[in-house]
Amino acid sequence: MEIVETKNNDTGITIFNAREINPTNIFHSIISLAVWMGSIHLNFALIFFSFLFLPFSKFLLSLGLLLLLAIIPINDRSEFGRRVSRYIFRHVCSHFPMFLHVEDINAFRSDRAYVFGYEPHSVFPLGLGMLSGYMGLMPIPKIKVLASSAVFWTPFLRHIWTWCDVTPATRKNFMSLLEADCSCVVVPGGVQETCYMKHGTEIAFLKTRRGFIRIAMDMGKPLVPIFCFGQSDAYKWWKPGGKLFMKLARAIKFTPIVFWGIFGSPFPYKHPIHVVVGKPIELKKNPQPTVEEVVEVHNQFVAALKDLFERHKARVGYPDLKLEIL
Numbered sequence: 001m002e003i004v005e006t007k008n009n010d011t012g013i014t015i016f017n018a019r020e021i022n023p024t025n026i027f028h029s030i031i032s033l034a035v036w037m038g039s040i041h042l043n044f045a046l047i048f049f050s051f052l053f054l055p056f057s058k059f060l061l062s063l064g065l066l067l068l069l070a071i072i073p074i075n076d077r078s079e080f081g082r083r084v085s086r087y088i089f090r091h092v093c094s095h096f097p098m099f100l101h102v103e104d105i106n107a108f109r110s111d112r113a114y115v116f117g118y119e120p121h122s123v124f125p126l127g128l129g130m131l132s133g134y135m136g137l138m139p140i141p142k143i144k145v146l147a148s149s150a151v152f153w154t155p156f157l158r159h160i161w162t163w164c165d166v167t168p169a170t171r172k173n174f175m176s177l178l179e180a181d182c183s184c185v186v187v188p189g190g191v192q193e194t195c196y197m198k199h200g201t202e203i204a205f206l207k208t209r210r211g212f213i214r215i216a217m218d219m220g221k222p223l224v225p226i227f228c229f230g231q232s233d234a235y236k237w238w239k240p241g242g243k244l245f246m247k248l249a250r251a252i253k254f255t256p257i258v259f260w261g262i263f264g265s266p267f268p269y270k271h272p273i274h275v276v277v278g279k280p281i282e283l284k285k286n287p288q289p290t291v292e293e294v295v296e297v298h299n300q301f302v303a304a305l306k307d308l309f310e311r312h313k314a315r316v317g318y319p320d321l322k323l324e325i326l
Contacts, residue, residue, distance in 0.1 A: 011315075016100040016137045018093035018130065032091035033267055035084065036164070037124065039157035041266055069155035074162045081163030082134075088164065089134045092126075096234070096268070100130040100137050101276045101312065108139050113178050114280060115216040116185040117301060118226040119204045121193040123235045123259045126268065127228035127275040131185055133165060138277075142182040146174060148191050171215065178219045185226075186212045194257060197239070202232060202309075202323045206302055213298045220285025223297070225278040225305040229316045234268035235259040274316040278308040 024032075043066065050062040075081070108114070118125060129135065133143045146169035152158045167173050169186065177184050187193075189205035196203045216223050239257035261268040281304060286293065302325060309323045 012104065014102045014105040016102075016130070017097060018099070018135075019097035021135075021137075022090040022094050024091040024094035028087075028091040029095040030267065032088045033095065035160060036088045036092055037266060039160055040154065042156055043154065066155045070153050070158070074159055076162050076165075078163065081159070084160070085132075085164045086134050088160075089129050089132050093129045093135065096126075096230075096270055096273045098127060098130045098273045098275065099316075100135075101274060101316070102138070103277060103308075104279050105139060107280055110139055110141055111181070112140075113142075113181045113219075113221050114140065114183040114224050115178070115212060115219075115221050116183065116224045116226055116277075117212060117305070118185055118187050118228065119189060119206070119305060120202050120228065120232065121187050121189050121191065121205075122197070122228075122232045123194065123237055123257065124268075125187050125228070125231065126234055127231050127273050128185060128187075130273075130275045131226075131277075140183050142180075143185060144177050144182055145185045147187075150191075171211070174212075174215050175219065178215070178221055188212055194239070196326055197232075197237070198324075200322075202321060203326060204305065204323065205326050206305075207326060210294050210298050213301060214289060214294050217283055217286045217289045217294065217297060220283055222280035222282050223301050223304075224280050225301060225308050226275060227278075227305060227309050227312070228273060228275045229313065229318055229321075230271055230273040233271045234273065235261050272317075274312075276308060276312045276316070278304055 046062060046066065050059045054062065102108075116131065118128065118131075128145055131138060131143060131145070133141070143165065145164075145166045147161065147166045149168045149170065151161055151166065152168050167177070169190070174184060174186075188209040189203075190209075193203060193205040196205055213223070237257055237259040260266070262270075281297075281300060283297065289297075306323065306325070313319060313321050
């Protein structure tokens with residue numbers, strides 16, 4: 001795959017345009033999006049139609065098969081899975097299209113692991129596709145995305161996302177990947193961040209999210225702030241309010257919201273998405289940081305994220321957009 005990049009001579013920013021790298025068409029866009037994001041809908045459809053049109057014994061059998069698919073091991077190095085993943089990222093990222101902006105691409109080394117803090121979560125953190133190793137845009141050989149463990153109990157979805165280099169966001173996984181010099185992308189606000197979403201304002205649920213900071217300090221890995229512009233416009237959405245809704249979302253580790261895209265379908269609007277990667281924040285290895293030390297680095301990361309947001313929002317077309325840190 002030929003990588004097409006441009007350089008902003010005024011700022012030194014390296015910019016990748018997914019559509020120039022991998023041209024696509026509406027057919028491939030629909031197929032890749034359906035495979036990447038349609039797994040949840042497929043589960044609901046199978047359960048619904050089995051309940052309506054099959055005898056009760058066959059309905060129970062279909063539930064059993066789904067349960068089996070939720071627990072059987074997955075080969076994350078499957079050649080078939082890798083082909084599916086390459087196809088997904090090639091066409092999904094071109095659908096919007098997505099752009100990757102790297103402030104200082106020479107600051108990243110192929111022999112180091114990094115902890116990327118990505119905001120916001122939005123309905124779905126779609127912009128993560130531009131950071132995938134299958135796109136090959138960042139000069140880093142191994143990158144994994146950490147996601148809610150609920151994903152890996154969902155039939156079909158767990159297969160697709162595992163093949164797409166997504167792994168459960170557990171402390172054990174996080175630390176073992178960094179030890180193996182594999183960079184990790186985390187969305188600190190997680191699915192809980194969607195509980196606080198507002199129309200017209202970006203929300204980063206960060207004030208109490210310090211676990212990824214502590215692990216970066218434990219391992220001595222650089223922290224990298226990332227902000228994604230335009231992702232929150234990929235879907236229209238509605239969610240209930242109140243404390244009960246918040247408690248439910250925390251309990252199931254998933255936010256039950258209503259969202260829709262083109263013609264009311266699950267397919268997102270073709271709205272440009274800009275993923276902006278800031279400069280690494282170097283950290284000294286500190287296996288047992290104090291609370292005060294963690295708070296200090298956390299404040300540094302939050303300040304860097306705010307600064308990244310303010311410096312780039314007008315350049316990518318959002319001069320009036322506001323960011324709230326909760």
